[in-house]
Amino acid sequence: KSDGFWRRPNMFKKQQQDVFEERYLRFISILGKGNFGSVELCRYDPWGDNTGDLVAVKELQSNKQATMADFQREIQTISSLHCDYIVKYKGICYSTGRLSTKLVMEYLPYGSLIGYMEKHRQNVCTRRLLLFASQICKGMEYLQSMRYVHRDLAARNILVASDTLVKIADFGLTKIIPVDKEYYRVTQPGESPVFWYAPESISELKFSHKSDVWSFGIVLHELFSYCDISRNPKRVIFFFQVHSIMMQCWEFNSEDRPSFSSLQDLIENNLLD
Numbered sequence: 001k002s003d004g005f006w007r008r009p010n011m012f013k014k015q016q017q018d019v020f021e022e023r024y025l026r027f028i029s030i031l032g033k034g035n036f037g038s039v040e041l042c043r044y045d046p047w048g049d050n051t052g053d054l055v056a057v058k059e060l061q062s063n064k065q066a067t068m069a070d071f072q073r074e075i076q077t078i079s080s081l082h083c084d085y086i087v088k089y090k091g092i093c094y095s096t097g098r099l100s101t102k103l104v105m106e107y108l109p110y111g112s113l114i115g116y117m118e119k120h121r122q123n124v125c126t127r128r129l130l131l132f133a134s135q136i137c138k139g140m141e142y143l144q145s146m147r148y149v150h151r152d153l154a155a156r157n158i159l160v161a162s163d164t165l166v167k168i169a170d171f172g173l174t175k176i177i178p179v180d181k182e183y184y185r186v187t188q189p190g191e192s193p194v195f196w197y198a199p200e201s202i203s204e205l206k207f208s209h210k211s212d213v214w215s216f217g218i219v220l221h222e223l224f225s226y227c228d229i230s231r232n233p234k235r236v237i238f239f240f241q242v243h244s245i246m247m248q249c250w251e252f253n254s255e256d257r258p259s260f261s262s263l264q265d266l267i268e269n270n271l272l273d
Ligand SMILES: Cc1cnc(Nc2cc(F)c(C3CCN(C)CC3)c(F)c2)nc1Nc1ccc(F)c(N2CCCS2(=O)=O)c1
Pocket: 030, 031, 032, 033, 034, 036, 039, 056, 087, 105, 106, 107, 108, 109, 110, 111, 112, 115, 156, 157, 159, 169, 170
């Protein structure tokens, strides 16, 4: 047989489609570090000729607060999500050396929404921001349909796939709402900055789809605080409309806040025309 056949990755091992072999995962650079652990840019290159895909690999730093159980839950969550507006799970890599599991995801080249906004401050127009806002709503609507609460919706956790596509990332704090309840109560206060937390999440540690809506209002504020109104004065009426949507997201009483589907309509209909 030509040696090419034997050079091929081991064809006889049970090839689960989502197991990545560590020996083919080539480290390129660190994308980010946080209290969760680290995310690295790697190339998965079984042929060893640089034709493999770029992937984002998340690894739990063993000494960090987040436990292995949390990380397993995050892997369980992201591998169950299939939506254009949520970062895609590609698989896992068992790193034998460090007895740890790595989460392999699609690589989005433009980075976090925060970094993107800072870099493109000059020419990001209000229409683009609303397109991003409506995509985040669609992602959250899908997440809600799976009974998940994200619990950490913030511009830092939104990734930019292209100039016209953003995706929700980082499901480290995501929880499933029990079938008999409308909210999830955590046992100890979270580590996330409280600025994004709804009042009931701070006072009663309660998280629901409506507390995610509150956080979405903060994300809208983050998006539009990057726009300086002076550059498009004729759009002042537009800012009042966005402001009124934010205020609806920030209703003190969670029942009075809009759902993600009605937010979606609000943005698509009277703002994206
Ligand atoms: C899954 C995934 C896919 N693609 C990407 N692309 C990506 C591409 C980039 F150029 C950058 C930056 C851009 C700026 N320069 C200076 C450094 C690299 C970048 F940061 C990310 N990143 C992913 N994850 C990820 C990475 C890094 C993270 F800090 C966090 N997180 C942050 C808060 C919780 S978090 O864990 O979600 C998620």
